[in-house]
Amino acid sequence: MCKVYLTFNECKVYLTLINWHASYFAIKLNCGYVQNFIWGNMIEQFFDQSSSSFTYLVSSSKHNAFIIDPVKENNEIYIEYLDQHQLNLNFILETHTHADHVTGSGALIDMFGCKTFCGMVSDNTNIETLHDGQEILLDDLSIQAIYTPGHTDDSYSYLLKSSENTYLFSGDTLLINGCGRTDFQNGDPEQLYDSITQKLFSLDADTIVFPGHDYNNATSTTIADQKETNPRLVNKSKDQFIEIMNNLNLPTPKLMDVAVPLNLKLGKE
Numbered sequence: 001m002c003k004v005y006l007t008f009n010e011c012k013v014y015l016t017l018i019n020w021h022a023s024y025f026a027i028k029l030n031c032g033y034v035q036n037f038i039w040g041n042m043i044e045q046f047f048d049q050s051s052s053s054f055t056y057l058v059s060s061s062k063h064n065a066f067i068i069d070p071v072k073e074n075n076e077i078y079i080e081y082l083d084q085h086q087l088n089l090n091f092i093l094e095t096h097t098h099a100d101h102v103t104g105s106g107a108l109i110d111m112f113g114c115k116t117f118c119g120m121v122s123d124n125t126n127i128e129t130l131h132d133g134q135e136i137l138l139d140d141l142s143i144q145a146i147y148t149p150g151h152t153d154d155s156y157s158y159l160l161k162s163s164e165n166t167y168l169f170s171g172d173t174l175l176i177n178g179c180g181r182t183d184f185q186n187g188d189p190e191q192l193y194d195s196i197t198q199k200l201f202s203l204d205a206d207t208i209v210f211p212g213h214d215y216n217n218a219t220s221t222t223i224a225d226q227k228e229t230n231p232r233l234v235n236k237s238k239d240q241f242i243e244i245m246n247n248l249n250l251p252t253p254k255l256m257d258v259a260v261p262l263n264l265k266l267g268k269e
Contacts, residue, residue: 043167044081045210045219048074051101051255052213056169058160059087060139068093068158068169069212070104072267078104079111090138094118095171095212096155097185097263099256106266116266119147119154126266130156146199148173150192151180157200159207166204168223171212174200176221177230180212182245184252185260189245193238201227 046055048071057078059065065087070078082089089112092105097120105116109126117128117136132147144159151172158169172180174196182189205224228234232244253259262268 042162043210046071046074046077047219048101052215053098053101054210054212054214054219056210057081058138058141059085060141062139064088064090064139066091066093066138066143067108069095069098069171070108072102072104072107075104075107078108088112089114091136092116093136093143093156093158093169094120095157095169095173096152097260099185099260100253101255102259103263103267106268109266117145119156120264121154122264124266148192148195148199150182150188150190150195151185153186153188155180155195159203166207168200168203168207168209169212170200170209174209174226174230175211176209176214176216176218177226179230179232181248181250183248183250184256189242190238192245193233193241196233 042059044057044059046057047053048055050073051071053069053071055070055074055078056068057065058068063086065082067078067089070092081087089108091114092108094103094105094116096118106126109115115126115128117130119130120127121129130145130147132145134145136143136145141160141162146157146159148155148157148171155171155173157171157173160167160169168174173192179192179196181187182192201223203223205222205227207223209221209223209226210219211221226233232241236244
């Protein structure tokens, strides 16, 4: 793994190259987002600066794709990328109902005629509610949905295995040296502790973790790294973890009152 630092107009951007055999990497900086190309054409990572959120676009060898946690304000960027690389958007994955940004899922569904997989129970015909362990297929790619409640009661992580590596898209359940808060949307620190320690930490140590957020200029980590360095979890009992989470005293997300009601409708008015 190699970290590269680039500076644009006094703004430092951090990119992580997962493998030296990646065919290329590039960056686009404009209107509060950063786009990274990771592992050739397979996984593209977008960073929304206003919410410090990551969106991921995964493509198959047959030019089909899915997107994880799209941010509505950045939909034009994703559409431009899909068009540029002649990709078909087959479906959308949401890791949970977000409180800090409005999802772009609804608008993307209208444009591409696809559907969203998520943990939310809804009578919306564009939503397929997941179950723990469900397999989602895209050509030769297999994605396993892992129910990881705790940050919210509808949180899912997604495991993708390729011939080279195993990738975990952990949403807000497991962050880089942190984890999602548990003080709203039916969050539960005990459930979060179990989701991380019993489910995610049981994955292969070299599993590459792509989180839903980062606030410290990092783009990925591994299960091994988090088991060794995550300060909320290393050498912490469940009771100690619960005590930490119950005393974070974090401010309410600025967009929560707007974002959550909209996201229950896939970001549409």
